[in-house]
Amino acid sequence: MARSDVQLMLDVKAGDEQSFALLLHRYRSPLVNFLYRMVRNREQAEDLAQEVFLRVYRAREDYIPSAKFTTWLFRIATNLALNSVRDNRYQRMEISLDAPVTTDAEDGDEKTMDVAEKHPNIEQHLIEEARRKMIRLAIEKLPEKQRAAVLLHKYQELDYGEIAKILQCSESALKSLLFRAYETLRVELAPLVAQQARP
Amino acid sequence: MGCGRMEKKIMGYVDGRLKEGERLEMEKHLSTCALCQLRVNEFRAVDVLLDEVPMIEPSAAFDVRVWARVAAEPGKQSWWAWFAPSPRVAFAASMLVLAMMWLGSRPAEPPLNASEVETINQNMPVLENFDVLSNFAPLTDLPQPVQADEGSDTNQNQQM
Numbered sequence: 001m002a003r004s005d006v007q008l009m010l011d012v013k014a015g016d017e018q019s020f021a022l023l024l025h026r027y028r029s030p031l032v033n034f035l036y037r038m039v040r041n042r043e044q045a046e047d048l049a050q051e052v053f054l055r056v057y058r059a060r061e062d063y064i065p066s067a068k069f070t071t072w073l074f075r076i077a078t079n080l081a082l083n084s085v086r087d088n089r090y091q092r093m094e095i096s097l098d099a100p101v102t103t104d105a106e107d108g109d110e111k112t113m114d115v116a117e118k119h120p121n122i123e124q125h126l127i128e129e130a131r132r133k134m135i136r137l138a139i140e141k142l143p144e145k146q147r148a149a150v151l152l153h154k155y156q157e158l159d160y161g162e163i164a165k166i167l168q169c170s171e172s173a174l175k176s177l178l179f180r181a182y183e184t185l186r187v188e189l190a191p192l193v194a195q196q197a198r199p
Numbered sequence: 200m201g202c203g204r205m206e207k208k209i210m211g212y213v214d215g216r217l218k219e220g221e222r223l224e225m226e227k228h229l230s231t232c233a234l235c236q237l238r239v240n241e242f243r244a245v246d247v248l249l250d251e252v253p254m255i256e257p258s259a260a261f262d263v264r265v266w267a268r269v270a271a272e273p274g275k276q277s278w279w280a281w282f283a284p285s286p287r288v289a290f291a292a293s294m295l296v297l298a299m300m301w302l303g304s305r306p307a308e309p310p311l312n313a314s315e316v317e318t319i320n321q322n323m324p325v326l327e328n329f330d331v332l333s334n335f336a337p338l339t340d341l342p343q344p345v346q347a348d349e350g351s352d353t354n355q356n357q358q359m
């Protein structure tokens with residue numbers, strides 16, 4: 001049977017590096033994806049995810065399983081992401097004194113390279129591409145705390161109590177964050193929502 | 200029950216996390232309120248749309264970089280003494296050495312394969328992160344293990 005996260009972490013604490021490798025394997029993809037949607041830059045997301053693992057490793061000796069491991073992990077990740085988003089914004093403001101800056105660029109990660117192979121119909125492909133981009137941009141435009149709430153709720157499937165602890169807010173405040181985020185998304189994505197919600 | 204009170208429960212209704220009693224209460228309200236019913240339908244639609252966002256894969260060097268940062272931690276007297284008990288870590292360490300040699304033998308920007316170059320060329324007019332890319336040099340900070348403000352953070356996180 002697979003060892004629980006907490007057990008793995010306790011084994012890391014006891015000096016077992018293999019258990020750290022297992023945690024790394026289990027959470028690198030969820031963390032990188034979460035951070036990528038938060039900071040909108042792949043290299044930075046990977047760098048931050050590495051930082052999360054480093055902090056987990058550093059804290060191993062003091063580790064006490066007082067909360068779910070994922071709560072702790074994503075709390076570190078969220079704090080790093082929120083700080084980073086704020087730093088980026090500050091940097092962008094500084095840069096904009098010198099030159100106009102383009103924002104929210106597509107960085108090509110999600111472009112499927114084998115267009116012709118996967119989509120013999122190029123028009124169909126372009127429509128899908130535009131659609132995904134619209135959804136992605138709508139998520140990225142959400143205020144960062146709402147964005148974090150949506151990402152943790154939708155993609156990490158954490159429960160409300162856990163997400164509230166990660167975001168350091170009440171469950172009631174979390175529900176408001178999610179509600180406001182979905183309100184914004186249904187407006188931003190109105191044309192797609194209308195297609196989708198059609199009975 | 201008024202619509203205002205329902206608002207906070209709509210997400211829970213859509214994601215199926217409401218308690219049974221709340222769910223029944225919500226369904227009763229929805230049967231008489233077209234506005235909330237519309238919102239439920241649209242939230243559901245948003246939820247389905249969010250499934251379309253593709254996931255990315257961490258890069259191939261991700262694990263090696265994590266192990267490298269771990270290995271650079273203070274309190275590790277000897278790298279190799281530490282690595283010796285674990286073949287997997289020893290492997291990661293040798294990968295790291297290779298990666299460093301490889302990084303040392305080329306300019307700061309990550310190498311690009313043909314398709315990446317093509318993508319970048321396509322996106323060049325809107326490539327916002329060029330400065331980040333060109334300054335990134337991911338492994339340059341490896342040999343400095345001491346980072347002043349980190350410990351307190353981690354401890355705080357530990358308190359939860």
Ligand SMILES: [Zn+2]
Nearest residue numbers: 202232234235
């Ligand atoms: Zn209503």
